[in-house]
Amino acid sequence: MSSSTSSQAKSNALESIKNYRVSELQTLLDVANVTRQGHKRDLLQRCKLVITSNFTSQMANKIQQINNARKRSSRSHRVSSSSSSSSRNRPIVLPKTPPIEVLPQANHIQFINLPFFEKMRNIECSNMPVDWHAFSPMRFTLNETDIDLIRKNIARVFLRIAPTTVHERHNDVLPPYLFVQCNNQPVINNNISKQVGSQAHSISFPTDITDKIILKANTSNTLNYLWLQSLAAVSFKNLPKSYTLSVQLVHCVSIDTLFDLIIKREPYTNKTDNDNDNDSDIEIEDLGLMTTRHRVSLLCPITQSLIVVPAKSSYCSHLTCFDLKAFLLMNERRLQWTCPLCKKSASYESLRIDERLKTILSNVPPNCSTVEVDSSTDCQYILDSIKQEKIDVTDTIHLQKNNEDASIENSSNNNK
Ligand SMILES: [Zn+2]
Missing domain, CATH: 3.30.40.10 (Zinc/RING finger domain, C3HC4 (zinc finger))
Known part of the structure; x- marks a missing residue:
């Protein structure tokens, strides 16, 4: 520090501390290794003495920090006081937060009709967001009537998959990198993504899982499903936010x-x-x-x-x-x-x-x-x-x- 800049710094410091609170003066005295005891007037006097006699760079930095902190707090005070005064004649505007994407309920997803396999009822369904890493197993049970119809070859159980959107009836699709097991037996193992076209999934006929079902009424069947690769990490054109899995009982219509x-x-x-x-x-x-x-x-x-x-x-x-x-x-x-x-x-x-x-x-x-x-x-x-x-x-x-x-x-x- 040259003598002129040091005297300028000293006079600025002396000017600053005039408005300091007790706690701020005490912090400054701590840096100078001088006692912090006494009334405010004593503390201020002691600070002035230290600055004029032994003004160190540590003290200069501390004064800078205190001044910056005071500026920040006065700015936020101004903002809060102005907003409170204006709130009297303006409606309160909530701070903007990114909208949370709410997926449609899985049972609202519509699939196209299959002439040979008429839908009788939805047994169970679940959404499968592409940025989720883990899914808990989907469990479903069949009743006496279902089992009877399946045994007589009148009905079958289909696993249908479509993007989780409600604006249209969907063709069934095969999402990329999907693995599905029914009662621990693989029913879908698709470790590929479609390369041609605008979608990463391909259109595909529903999966008939009838042979993997436990043919006993009111017994829990388990469907495990997972992504073989994290879809969120892979950049796909037009990949939906989520797919919906639906287990349906379908009636076999004869030709x-x-x-x-x-x-x-x-x-x-x-x-x-x-x-x-x-x-x-x-x-x-x-x-x-x-x-x-x-x-x-x-x-x-x-x-x-x-x-x-x-x-x-x-x-x-x-x-x-x-x-x-x-x-x-x-x-x-x-x-x-x-x-x-x-x-x-x-x-x-x-x-x-x-x-x-x-x-x-x-x-x-x-x-x-x-x-x-x-x-x-x-x-x-x-x-x-x-x-x-x-x-x-x-x-x-x-x-x-x-x-x-x-x-x-x-x-x-x-x-x-
Ligand atoms: Zn034609």
């Missing part, structure tokens, strides 16, 4: 029941013939007659045999159909039903019988697999060299289903 319900629906009405969206039909322009004829196959794209009951989705704009029973069987354990011809959505609700093709098929000659139709009700049968037969798809479809699955999986992958 004949679904088939009969579709037969009873209002049949498909053909759209105008100049609809140029007939993507799978061959169009033949007959300029002389100014009519457009379409060549329509009578073979089912699923079975490659003659269609028995021609159907398509109300969204389809082509004349060609598929066999209704073959289509239903192919989709028994699928979530998203699509038309094998145009790949548009062909949900169970959208399926219709094609009356025109049904009439054509009822009169089809034995060696015919194609017809030519125009806007009139007439049709021209085109004869093949080999004889076509109608076969009952129920026996053969199971063999073909696997091949179909593979080809549809491939084509859907190519579309991405």
Whole structure:
């Protein structure tokens, strides 16, 4: 310290201590190693003496600390006094805290309907937030009626999973890195995350856990579930905050029941013939007659045999159909039903019988697999060299289903 700066520091210090309280003067005397006994006037006098005679850097620092503390406390006093005065004419505004995310209740999560497995009741459900590390086991019990229905093959137990949001009916999904055990037997072991697409989870048919259930009424079944990797640590695009697990009792609906319900629906009405969206039909322009004829196959794209009951989705704009029973069987354990011809959505609700093709098929000659139709009700049968037969798809479809699955999986992958 130079003499001028030191004298400046001393005079500042002497100025500061004038307003000091007893406790502050005592602290300063402690630093100077001088007695702190006496009245305030004595303490102040002693401090002045120490500063003028032996002003150390420790004392200068202590004065700085006391001054800073006084500034802070006077500032907070001003804030509190101003807010208390203004609170008389303004409503009290609570300090802003980040909103706490409240998840919807697990039993409010809606799943899409499964035509072959009609929901009877929710047995148990639970939310699975992605930033949680541990979940306590989910326990559920079945009653006498449930067990009876399961034993008779009328009902099954499905584990359904969907994002914990309530604004829509969800497709079932397979979350990344999920491990689930039912009564200590693994039912889901997914140690991967979907790489393609906007979601880390993939759409997948619900898990049938019927075989893992204890077939005894009022006995506790246990579902353990955990993340194989911490999802909070992994950055995913559009990963939901939570998934919901739902154990449901579902009623097995027979293919004949679904088939009969579709037969009873209002049949498909053909759209105008100049609809140029007939993507799978061959169009033949007959300029002389100014009519457009379409060549329509009578073979089912699923079975490659003659269609028995021609159907398509109300969204389809082509004349060609598929066999209704073959289509239903192919989709028994699928979530998203699509038309094998145009790949548009062909949900169970959208399926219709094609009356025109049904009439054509009822009169089809034995060696015919194609017809030519125009806007009139007439049709021209085109004869093949080999004889076509109608076969009952129920026996053969199971063999073909696997091949179909593979080809549809491939084509859907190519579309991405
Ligand atoms: Zn279609």
